[in-house]
Amino acid sequence: MANCSNTGALGAGTSYKDPARQRLLIRITAQYIHAISQGQIDMDSAISIPCKAYGLSPLLPYNEGYYDGKEHLGTRLVDGGNIREAKALLLTLRGDERLRLLTELAGFFIFKSGIKKSDLDEASQYINEAIALKYGGSPHWKAEIMLLKAHLLDQYGLHRESQEFFTIAEKLCEQSGNALLYARALLNAGEVLHYGHPNRLAKFEKALAIFKSKNKVDKEIEALSLINIENFVAKRYDVAEVYLREIIRLQTKIDFHHQQYPFDALSWLSYRKGALTNALIYSNKSFSCLFSASDSTFIAFFYTRRGLIYERLFKYKEAMLWYDKALSNLRPDTRLFWYRAVMGKVGMLNHTGKARGALKLLDDISNTYPPSSYFEQMHFALLLGMSCENVGDFKKAELQYQTFLAMADKFPPEHIYDEFPDAFFKISKFYSSIGEIKKARLLLSRGNGFASTFDVYAKEKYYYNLYKIDSIEGRYLDAIKNQKLSFESMDSIFGYDQRKRAEELLVKYELEQKDKSIKLLNSQNQLERIKTEEAHRGRNITIAGLLLATTIILLLSNRYMMKKKTNHKLEANQRELDQQNKFLETLNQAQDKLLKEKEWLITELHDRVKNSLHTVISLLHSQSVYVQDNAAKFALKDSLRRVHAMSLIYQKLYRDESSSLIGMTEYIDDLTTYLHESFDDSRRVILKQNIEKVSLDVSQAIPLGLILTESVVNAFKHAFVNKKKGTIIIVLKYDGPKHMLLKISDDGIGFPSGVDMSNHNTSLGLHLIAGLSKQLNGGFSITSENGVQITVRFLNPANEM
Secondary structure, three states, X not given: OOOHHHOOOOOOOOOXXXXXXXXXXXXXXXXXXXXXXXXXXXXXXXXXXXXXXXXXXOOOOOOOOOOOXXXXXXXXXXXXXXXXXXXXXXXXXXXXXXXXXXXXXXXXXXXXXXXXXXXXXXXXXXXXXXXXXXXXXXXXXXXXXXXXXXXXXXXXXXXXXXXXXHHHHHHHHHHXXXXXXXXXXXXXXXXXXXXXXXXXXXXXXXXXXXXXXXXXXXXXXXXXXHHHHHHHHOOXXXXXXXXXXXXXXXXXXXXXXXXXXXXXXXXXXXXXXXXXXXXXXXXXXXXXXXXXXXXXXXXHHHHHHHHHHHHHOOOHHHHHHHHHHHOOOOOHHHHHHHHHHHHHHHHHHHXXXXXXXXXXXXXXXXXHOOOOOHHHHHHHHHHHHHHHHHOOOHHHHHHHHHHHHHHHOOOOHHHOOOHHHHHHHHHHHHHHHOOOHHHHHHHHHHHHHHOOOOOHHHHHHHHHHHHHHHHHOOOHHHHHHHHHHHHHHHXXXXXXXXXXXXXXHHHHHHHXXXXXXXXXXXXXXXXXHHHHHHHHHHHHHHHHHXXXXXXXXXXXXXXXXXXXXXXXXXXXXXXXXXXXXXXXXXXXXXXXXXXXXXXXXXXXXXXXXHHHHHHHXXXXXXXXXXXXXXXXXXXXXXXXXHHHXXXXXXXXXXXXXXXXXXXXXXXXXXXXXXXXXXXXXXXXXXXXXXXXXXXXXXXXXXXHXXXXXXXXXXXXXXXXXXXXXXXXXXXXXXXXXXXXXXXXXXXXXXXXXOOOOOOHHHOHHHHHHHHHHHHOOEEEEEEEOOOEEEEXXXXXXXXXX
């Protein structure tokens, strides 16, 4: 594949001098903009964007059939928007020149951005005059006018009549014997059909075969790009990948260096199937194809793509920097490109526990740039719902989610991409959390229906949510199966080898950027040095001629001796400094290497422990199904709960960027949810929590989780007999500057009278809690008054510094 960095920087606009490549630049840029807009703008508006950005004629994309490369006054007037002068000129023209200007005026009004009936009516007048004009029966001109008439009818909304005129134009072109004209008519007829229409692809493929046979490479690229959009719509991603590589090969062949669009599409495909290393490589290549200020018109979209990749690699700080880059220059005319960065940043703020910051960003954007298109309004509701859910406003969250779902039902299916599966999975998770399991399962199934088999990330999300729903409904065997499928998908995306390769690639990319900066700086310094020397050379010669030879010799001799002594001292000092710097550099390199090796080893250790614990969970689940003895079954379930408490720790270590700290709020919430769901009659017992925001090291999180498990399980088993309802309260808070206090209390029947609560060997559970409290460097106490209260006070090493 080509590397665009070898082409050299361009100035403003484009370096292409030939109309064929200029036209290709407009067409493929417009195709990409129209595809990524997902129905937000029409194709005429998409074409006007690159025309304006690159300073190219707005007639260029449409005048291929009659543009002869010569300068025409009428063309120049229409091109500059001087329509009144062009109409005045029209009155003076005859023959082919008049026909040309009629055609150009008609095209100007047909292909203006948006659709106004007054524009179409004016275009109709020019077309009707052209049809009535005696032009010698030329099949070429007849075909051009029929194509314009077909486009006009399509803009009027008369799609059936439009296709009839396209058919007439195709037959005229075929009869003329001009194969390229016929192929272009096929492209025109196919483009007005909606994405996914079977005739659209058939016409493109027929045109492609003609362009290939005529070795018309620029048109072959255009046809391939149109065909590939159909592959994306139909989710034929493996085929699309092959076509993208062929497009890049052909672009290189004709020295067409604007290859950022196929490289970005390859980056997106790699991102969706979990090949994050390839996604980074292609993202780097797409950036290397951006040379001029004109190219930078669309740069916010490429920044957002890079942010998504970093986020998937758990590089949240770097991802935020790329999102902020995309949002650094907000302008109304480029909102199509930077608005997606809002979606990315809001999503990541929610993902990293900063939902209030997400709400503020949404509020700021809605005040300055309120969502205008259907796509923006729909996804704005989704983001608002997600943020409200994460700050605990479930009522408002559900209202926004319902708005999104209602709008999604009406969204054109040909414009549905990867956002839909993720959106439905998020809303499914919300309904699962509020206990509406039937609705959660339905939404999960709908989201999976939008996902392609190519999308590994969507597969992981689907199975993980399905595992949670199965667990809530007590389908434990199904839950185990789906949890395993979820982990397999996650391992394929975030496996050790891939994460390591991606990390190495990021380091390499950063080094290359630094090298480029250093080379540029050296070049600039050298240029400045040459200029300075030239400026002073004449003056130095004049001064030297005025000085006496003897004075110069004496002064130079004296200064030479002094400098020689000074230089000896400086050289000795420099050698000593160089030796010290070399020694320090060696030490730093060795330290960096050891730190990286340690980080990878810790990650690998957590991965192996996680997998081992999940194997134990699966074995315990399987064994509990076949054991008949109730006592043994209960013992297995207790063991299962203890192992799951530890498994959650390593699951979070594996998923999160941190390698040793566990956020207690989320961990205790997940653990108590699991424990609550593991009892058949759990609805009669209410679990309440008051957990302060604190992170503990894994060495403390594991014994704390096990203490919590034993205490909650004992309360469920013994505190509420005869199906009595009750409440369990869990508190974790700071107790002074250096200590933490964990308290689990229930309002059950308490201990039987006569039981010595100071004897912790009364039961296995209490014996375990006592031992685990010592591991925490803490004390353990238990009281029985209006229920049972278990209190553990322990040191928090994070506050001992």
